[in-house]
Amino acid sequence: xxxxxxxxxxxxxxxxxxVVGATKRINKAGHVIFKNFVExxxxxxxxxxxxxxxxxxxxxxxxxxxxxVTDVPGKLDLVVIVVxxxxxxxxxxxxxxxxxxxxxxxxxxxxxxxxxxxxxxxVAIAKKAGIRILGPNCLGVYDSRTGVDMLFLPETxxxxxxxxxxxxxxxxxxxxxxxxxxxxFGVAALDYLTGRQIGISKFVSFGNKCDVTExxxxxxxxxxxxxxxxxxxxxxxxxxxxFLQVAKKVTRKKPIVAIKSGRTxxxxxxxxxxxxxxxxxxxxxxxxxAQTGVxxxxxxxxxxxxxxxxxxxxxxxxxxxxxxxxxxxPGIMAVDECVLxxxxxxxxxEKTVLKFEKLKDEGKLPKFATNLNPVDITGSATSEMFECAxxxxxxxxxxxxxxxxxxxxxxALQEDYIDRVARVASKHNxxxxxxxxxxxxMALHTRSRFDKLDIPAYGSPxxxxxxxxxxxxxxxxLKQNKLFTTYLQAFMKAKRKQ
Amino acid sequence: xxxxxxxxxxxxxxxxxxVVGATKRINKAGHVIFKNFVExxxxxxxxxxxxxxxxxxxxxxxxxxxxxVTDVPGKLDLVVIVVxxxxxxxxxxxxxxxxxxxxxxxxxxxxxxxxxxxxxxxVAIAKKAGIRILGPNCLGVYDSRTGVDMLFLPETxxxxxxxxxxxxxxxxxxxxxxxxxxxxFGVAALDYLTGRQIGISKFVSFGNKCDVTExxxxxxxxxxxxxxxxxxxxxxxxxxxxFLQVAKKVTRKKPIVAIKSGRTxxxxxxxxxxxxxxxxxxxxxxxxxAQTGVxxxxxxxxxxxxxxxxxxxxxxxxxxxxxxxxxxxPGIMAVDECVLxxxxxxxxxEKTVLKFEKLKDEGKLPKFATNLNPVDITGSATSEMFECAxxxxxxxxxxxxxxxxxxxxxxALQEDYIDRVARVASKHNxxxxxxxxxxxxMALHTRSRFDKLDIPAYGSPxxxxxxxxxxxxxxxxLKQNKLFTTYLQAFMKAKRKQ
Numbered sequence: 001x002x003x004x005x006x007x008x009x010x011x012x013x014x015x016x017x018x019v020v021g022a023t024k025r026i027n028k029a030g031h032v033i034f035k036n037f038v039e040x041x042x043x044x045x046x047x048x049x050x051x052x053x054x055x056x057x058x059x060x061x062x063x064x065x066x067x068x069v070t071d072v073p074g075k076l077d078l079v080v081i082v083v084x085x086x087x088x089x090x091x092x093x094x095x096x097x098x099x100x101x102x103x104x105x106x107x108x109x110x111x112x113x114x115x116x117x118x119x120x121x122x123v124a125i126a127k128k129a130g131i132r133i134l135g136p137n138c139l140g141v142y143d144s145r146t147g148v149d150m151l152f153l154p155e156t157x158x159x160x161x162x163x164x165x166x167x168x169x170x171x172x173x174x175x176x177x178x179x180x181x182x183x184x185f186g187v188a189a190l191d192y193l194t195g196r197q198i199g200i201s202k203f204v205s206f207g208n209k210c211d212v213t214e215x216x217x218x219x220x221x222x223x224x225x226x227x228x229x230x231x232x233x234x235x236x237x238x239x240x241x242x243f244l245q246v247a248k249k250v251t252r253k254k255p256i257v258a259i260k261s262g263r264t265x266x267x268x269x270x271x272x273x274x275x276x277x278x279x280x281x282x283x284x285x286x287x288x289x290a291q292t293g294v295x296x297x298x299x300x301x302x303x304x305x306x307x308x309x310x311x312x313x314x315x316x317x318x319x320x321x322x323x324x325x326x327x328x329x330p331g332i333m334a335v336d337e338c339v340l341x342x343x344x345x346x347x348x349x350e351k352t353v354l355k356f357e358k359l360k361d362e363g364k365l366p367k368f369a370t371n372l373n374p375v376d377i378t379g380s381a382t383s384e385m386f387e388c389a390x391x392x393x394x395x396x397x398x399x400x401x402x403x404x405x406x407x408x409x410x411x412a413l414q415e416d417y418i419d420r421v422a423r424v425a426s427k428h429n430x431x432x433x434x435x436x437x438x439x440x441x442m443a444l445h446t447r448s449r450f451d452k453l454d455i456p457a458y459g460s461p462x463x464x465x466x467x468x469x470x471x472x473x474x475x476x477x478l479k480q481n482k483l484f485t486t487y488l489q490a491f492m493k494a495k496r497k498q
Numbered sequence: 499x500x501x502x503x504x505x506x507x508x509x510x511x512x513x514x515x516x517v518v519g520a521t522k523r524i525n526k527a528g529h530v531i532f533k534n535f536v537e538x539x540x541x542x543x544x545x546x547x548x549x550x551x552x553x554x555x556x557x558x559x560x561x562x563x564x565x566x567v568t569d570v571p572g573k574l575d576l577v578v579i580v581v582x583x584x585x586x587x588x589x590x591x592x593x594x595x596x597x598x599x600x601x602x603x604x605x606x607x608x609x610x611x612x613x614x615x616x617x618x619x620x621v622a623i624a625k626k627a628g629i630r631i632l633g634p635n636c637l638g639v640y641d642s643r644t645g646v647d648m649l650f651l652p653e654t655x656x657x658x659x660x661x662x663x664x665x666x667x668x669x670x671x672x673x674x675x676x677x678x679x680x681x682x683f684g685v686a687a688l689d690y691l692t693g694r695q696i697g698i699s700k701f702v703s704f705g706n707k708c709d710v711t712e713x714x715x716x717x718x719x720x721x722x723x724x725x726x727x728x729x730x731x732x733x734x735x736x737x738x739x740x741f742l743q744v745a746k747k748v749t750r751k752k753p754i755v756a757i758k759s760g761r762t763x764x765x766x767x768x769x770x771x772x773x774x775x776x777x778x779x780x781x782x783x784x785x786x787x788a789q790t791g792v793x794x795x796x797x798x799x800x801x802x803x804x805x806x807x808x809x810x811x812x813x814x815x816x817x818x819x820x821x822x823x824x825x826x827x828p829g830i831m832a833v834d835e836c837v838l839x840x841x842x843x844x845x846x847x848e849k850t851v852l853k854f855e856k857l858k859d860e861g862k863l864p865k866f867a868t869n870l871n872p873v874d875i876t877g878s879a880t881s882e883m884f885e886c887a888x889x890x891x892x893x894x895x896x897x898x899x900x901x902x903x904x905x906x907x908x909x910a911l912q913e914d915y916i917d918r919v920a921r922v923a924s925k926h927n928x929x930x931x932x933x934x935x936x937x938x939x940m941a942l943h944t945r946s947r948f949d950k951l952d953i954p955a956y957g958s959p960x961x962x963x964x965x966x967x968x969x970x971x972x973x974x975x976l977k978q979n980k981l982f983t984t985y986l987q988a989f990m991k992a993k994r995k996q
Contacts, residue, residue, distance in 0.1 A: 182827025188935035195937020264837035274826035299960035328772035329680025332759040339762035370771040437686035439693020462797035
């Protein structure tokens with residue numbers, strides 16, 4: 001790992017941290033952040049030293065408080081700043097004196113509202129002292145394993161009924177890193193991923209990116225062993241050339257899925273007034289993403305769906321999709337979406353058709369099952385039928401990826417088909433995604449069971465098709481750059497290790 | 499109501515029904531369907547007479563059984579047939595002798611597998627006797643208010659853990675009718691709508707449509723007081739001219755949202771092998787839908803989202819969208835999607851901007867809130883801010899519809915903002931849709947609360963934008979045909995009655 005990248009480690013795993021602006025007032029961001037660290041330390045998750053800094057307090061939550069950053073004993077890896085913008089420069093000077101490695105400036109009131117001079121002042125101090133800054137105007141970092149947690153949004157809220165409910169949840173530890181320019185979108189992503197039981201490795205909200213950019217974060221995450229896939233939300237990328245270089249390097253090893261918002265003129269205008277982003281033509285981003293193998297998601301749902309698919313399944317060695325379904329209509333909808341995305345759904349080979357015909361003759365598939373692609377095993381589907389149909393498509397070298405629609409409503413289908421198909425899938429290195437439609441117990445259970453067995457499952461035929469598209473496009477990029485085999489081997493090796 | 503349409507009433511509210519193929523064997527469709535009726539009768543929901551027909555049984559579930567349809571005493575409104583295809587013609591003859599009004603043929607094994615002759619035979623008997631047939635190869639009818647329930651899929655399933663869970667749920671009574679060619683998609687829709695707490699009026703799966711078509715069902719639903727919006731899934735429409743006429747008539751009064759699958763060549767090939775649909779060019783459907791004001795959904799999610807929006811909100815009197823957000827990034831995403839759908843997001847008028855500026859001066863909106871469109875009230879948002887920002891946009895005659903993103907994560911925002919905004923909305927007849935992102939408790943609660951107050955809420959910015967698009971497109975169609983004011987008045991009148 002390069003030195004410049006290594007320094008960023010202090011954001012995620014500091015051995016000592018000061019929270020400047022820590023306070024006893026429970027609704028304040030400075031309280032919530034400090035408390036997050038204290039609680040994670042008590043739970044044995046956060047292992048570093050924690051120092052509250054506030055000239056007006058002796059101790060906070062039972063921890064001795066310091067007047068200034070310079071008063072803190074020992075070395076400081078990380079300083080989290082949660083004080084009004086105007087006094088941030090003086091805190092930065094203290095951090096420089098203290099030789100702190102990194103600073104996260106949560107506070108807003110800088111470039112995003114036109115205070116460029118104040119922001120420049122802060123940057124100048126950091127540059128001189130060799131300090132790296134994340135922010136300002138950001139939510140900072142959440143690391144699911146080290147206990148670093150700077151999310152200051154209220155963890156719970158009280159409803160009008162008087163009930164207290166979780167308002168800002170944290171996802172379980174997992175493989176996906178989130179790097180976001182919008183803090184609000186970031187925290188919403190955490191809420192989404194928690195509810196869908198998708199785990200994350202790290203979360204970084206970089207706000208005004210006065211120093212550390214999305215590009216550097218991507219570079220850092222390239223070396224992060226916990227991260228397999230990176231989800232990136234940006235409104236602009238200022239260091240285009242650098243991004244091009246780094247993203248190319250990262251996508252050799254780890255897929256990146258991006259939302260670049262402000263795609264339209266009105267959207268770009270809104271972005272300009274949001275983060276001051278001057279985005280340039282949206283087409284340039286299309287080009288940059290295509291050149292670097294970054295999968296550009298068209299909306300929020302595709303963003304998460306693609307991330308999940310790429311974390312769980314290997315990329316595809318071509319654009320030919322094979323579909324299995326127990327529901328005719330939804331099967332057609334999946335085919336439509338595959339083709340609209342530029343994937344190929346062609347008739348199965350003679351050999352594969354013969355295999356299906358044989359199974360029909362043996363009574364192992366329904367007599368009237370169609371096998372043109374999709375293979376429609378109809379409402380008479382059983383777990384065994386799904387298993388053997390999947391086996392045939394996995395064996396067919398002309399099929400590069402499988403979309404399986406197992407609507408649980410059919411009378412004879414039992415839950416064990418999920419495990420059976422997963423067992424077949426585990427013997428191959430060809431991607432498969434699943435779909436069951438419904439929002440009640442059995443559908444939720446079915447999708448969750450698939451997910452647990454690393455077959456990403458989706459709630460609509462089109463979502464499943466789009467997820468397969470992400471796996472095929474990433475595979476296509478890897479192949480074009482002669483990286484496919486290397487990536488696939490590393491992916492399968494990591495999978496076996498789990 | 500025309501006579502031909504009136505006859506169809508017997509499918510949904512029969513005063514007497516025979517279930518041919520009723521049996522004691524609990525896993526059989528004939529058992530499940532008969533039991534549905536018996537239970538709904540016991541619960542006081544189904545008010546008609548029920549007669550099981552089966553030559554091998556004396557009684558089923560305590561109800562006297564008849565050898566043939568002709569043996570059943572009194573008149574018969576409806577005969578539900580659940581016996582093997584080959585004996586269906588003889589049952590049809592009995593039904594003809596009995597002068598039954600309508601027949602639902604659940605059984606498969608007809609045209610969809612090439613048995614056209616058998617299907618023609620059945621149709622010939624019906625035509626001669628003046629019987630109307632739904633099916634064959636269908637799931638029949640579910641009516642949420644009369645207790646007609648022909649869904650034979652197992653209501654529960656047993657998981658490998660031994661737990662029994664609901665597998666085929668029924669949505670609550672509501673305003674939306676579902677008319678579907680694909681039974682599997684239909685039952686999946688019921689599952690989806692139940693989970694999302696969206697109510698339905700009627701469900702019709704018409705399968706091979708050997709007699710009654712989607713067009714006739716649309717016509718029937720035009721007169722159905724319980725139905726405000728129709729969701730239609732089709733793979734082909736054979737009676738094009740008739741559809742054109744009827745759909746035009748229906749959409750004057752009730753919006754229709756359609757999925758026509760088989761949009762691509764591969765999809766159409768799959769449709770042909772599924773229901774024998776010969777769909778013709780997909781562009782023709784685009785034209786037909788555009789001419790008749792049918793909103794064509796691009797995928798499953800949009801299908802349901804548009805249906806919900808059109809059931810809860812009035813159509814828009816133009817294409818100008820005004821957005822309110824407490825989250826910059828998601829606000830931009832919503833703007834992007836609006837513009838990509840062809841809607842207009844322009845800067846607010848001078849007058850509206852001045853109103854926002856005044857609120858800022860009075861300290862009622864954050865000093866740094868941008869008000870270019872979206873108005874971004876930032877992470878400092880309070881319930882009062884949402885209320886007064888919404889009021890301003892509702893008053894602005896240049897804004898035809900409002901997309902409101904209230905991400906609940908912001909510290910000061912409380913649940914009561916939902917009720918406050920709903921109160922403002924209720925004073926106007928301009929559509930509004932809401933978005934909160936997240937899949938855990940608070941987000942689910944927020945969206946559900948919005949829905950209950952008839953403001954349709956969505957889980958992503960793009961979904962909210964697409965829902966607004968449906969409201970604006972329907973409004974545009976009504977305006978083009980000088981129907982807007984009439985529809986709006988009827989809609990608002992019905993709303994006040996609730």
